[in-house]
Amino acid sequence: RKLTHHFDPARTAAIAHMVTMRQAPSDAPGSFPWAIATGQTFLRNIDDADLPAALDPQLREFVRALGITAGCIVPLVARGRTIGAMAVLQAESGRRFSADDGTLMQEVAQRAALALDNVRLLAQARAAQKAAEDANQAKDEFLAMLGHELRNPLAPMALALQLMQRRDAQAFPRERQIIDRQVRHLSRMVDDLLDVSRIVSGKIVLRPEAVDLRDVVARALELTLPALQQRGEMPEVKLPAEAVIVHGDPLRLAQIVGNLLNNAAKFTEAGRAIRVVLAVDDSGREPQAVLQVIDEGIGIAPELLPQVFERFVQGQQPLQRAAGGLGLGLAIAQSLARLHGGAIGVRSDGVGQGSTFELRLPLQAGAAAAVDAAAPDAAPTRALALLVVDDNRDAADALASWLELEGHRVRTAYSAEEALAALDEALADGAVIDIGLPGMSGHDLATQLRGQPATQAMALIALTGYGRDADRRKALEAGFDDHFAKPAQVEILLARLVELDAQRRAPA
CATH class of the missing domain: 3.40.50.2300 (Response regulator)
Known part of the structure; x- marks a missing residue:
């Protein structure tokens, strides 16, 4: 790519034609290929005694035709790479170039080279960003389609199970429980895949309101009921008598607690305890709601503790473990907690010693009255x-x-x-x-x-x-x-x- 400029358009055209048509060898001094190949600066005044010998015939004719009195060609070098060459010619003014002029033009060429290279790098960065955005869009569309195709058959299966329960609760209870567990398990994996994609791309939208965490715990227990029932016993739950109000999305908060409960149920054998404790910590500058899920399960190895909230990370498990998963539940819970201005911490004394997951959220002062206000009795439901x-x-x-x-x-x-x-x-x-x-x-x-x-x-x-x-x-x-x-x-x-x-x- 070549660029020429002269205040006289006719001369600009003549110079552009010469630069385009000229096929100078790389060993011809004063040519662009020579400057690019050698990295040297060419500076000559026309009355120099050695000029005829230094120029090839084509270039000598070009100098004569345009009346050039001096010329300087400087390589364009940016970040150690030669990206082109710049020529400055004198004609009408009759001015001669000095060594200082050569130094000045080398400085100008260096700055021009950096500017041109910055344009190249910016174009590459924009192209890479566009490619990444296109790939991310394709991924989102694929995951959306995957979720759609998986959810569509899950919906009638889940409804059919509920219909069977409603019509004859005594018919095939064990078989229905198996199907129900697997449908819920697959639904949860689909939701986890889509949620982690939204979190990574920053597309999670919260719908915050004043929420009593006691209600959140009740909702989370309801959501995780099948996994908890599979153990044969429910967790011990300790809630305060007064409301614990936070500002958050009630559905996402229930998802956080539900993921912690699912994790505890997955890694705690039947007969070992799971406890849920909700309290308020007002010892710091700002009071916090503190919810702990404490289990007597398989525990966490010390080397795994720093990674426990990373995506697709799971502790070592026996091959015959009853519950699977993608290793996304804790990563999603931590990300959602941070979106609410909180965080989840974990403690474990090691393998076989159980674990404690602690969710901390900012407490919202003065909101209890609004949440505790009794709602009017609902009107009887009419047939729609x-x-x-x-x-x-x-x-x-x-x-x-x-x-x-x-x-x-x-x-x-x-x-x-x-x-x-x-x-x-x-x-x-x-x-x-x-x-x-x-x-x-x-x-x-x-x-x-x-x-x-x-x-x-x-x-x-x-x-x-x-x-x-x-x-x-x-x-x-x-x-x-x-x-x-x-x-x-x-x-x-x-x-x-x-x-x-x-x-x-x-x-x-």
Whole structure:
């Protein structure tokens, strides 16, 4: 690449033509190839006695045609690498170059070389950043698709198990427990993979509020109930009589405590104790909520303690261990704790000596009254007319059956077009809609329903295998009231439908 400049455009063109057409050998003094190859500076005045011998015929003709009186060619060297050459010529002024001029031009060339190399490095950095962003985007899209494809079959399986329990609690209890444990285990691994990707890319979005950690512990115990029941005994739980209020996302806080409980259950044999202790530490400058999960399990080797919160790290386990995992639970818990302004510490006296995981979070002063304020009694739940829309027939039928067992009137549609036809026949109080419908998507369906007077006030919930925060935002922008990732807890989903219906019917 070559650049030429002269105040006279005609001369600029002539110089550019000469530079482009000239095929000088690298051993021809005064040529660009020579300066680049040797790293030397060429400085000559035309009346120098040795000039004719120093220039090749092509260059001598160029000097004569343009009336050049002096010339200097300097290699461009940046960071030890020769990246080009710079030539400065004198013609109209008749000025001669001195040794000081050569030194000055070498300084100018050095600065120009660094500037040009900086441009190159910046372009490389931008290209690398773009490649990394593209790779990260591809990874996010792959994980989202993986989560979608894994969650879709998990949803009807989980619902079918609940239906079996509701219809005949005595039928095949052991087999149902096995299936339930494995479905929950796979669901947790899918969630962990997606969560760790969000954490690494900084895409975790918290929805903070004043939260009583006693409620968080209760929720975490509920979430980890299958793993705890598998041990044959529940943890000993010690909670204070007064509320312990922190500012945080209640779902993510329950996930932190649940991950600590799952870890304790996984590595503590039946017959050995697990204890959960919640307290307040006001000995420091700022009071903190302190939650400990203490187990009498296999313990942690001293050399592993510094790595216990790293991704994919697990302690040595017997081949026949009952519970698996990806080694992500503690890493996710620590990352979420830090997002809440807290941290998790760990202590263990060694292998076979059990372990203590301690979560510390900033205590929120003056919020207990707001949290403890009694909520008004909920109005009796009325039977709702609901529509379930999902192209996965097993998932749609299983959810519809569960909602019918709860006393609601439910219809199913397996496409957006079927849903619109069903609503033309009879309106509904609410709809649970899959996003990835064939043809018209769930987003498009929600937008269309919001745009029609007859259906614009319906309660709309997205139930989908896409569970990223970006997916939730897109669903809300399309007109959905809420977004649930499969397999959702249907009790919570139904409670949300009832809540939305009550809000719609409440007097303005």
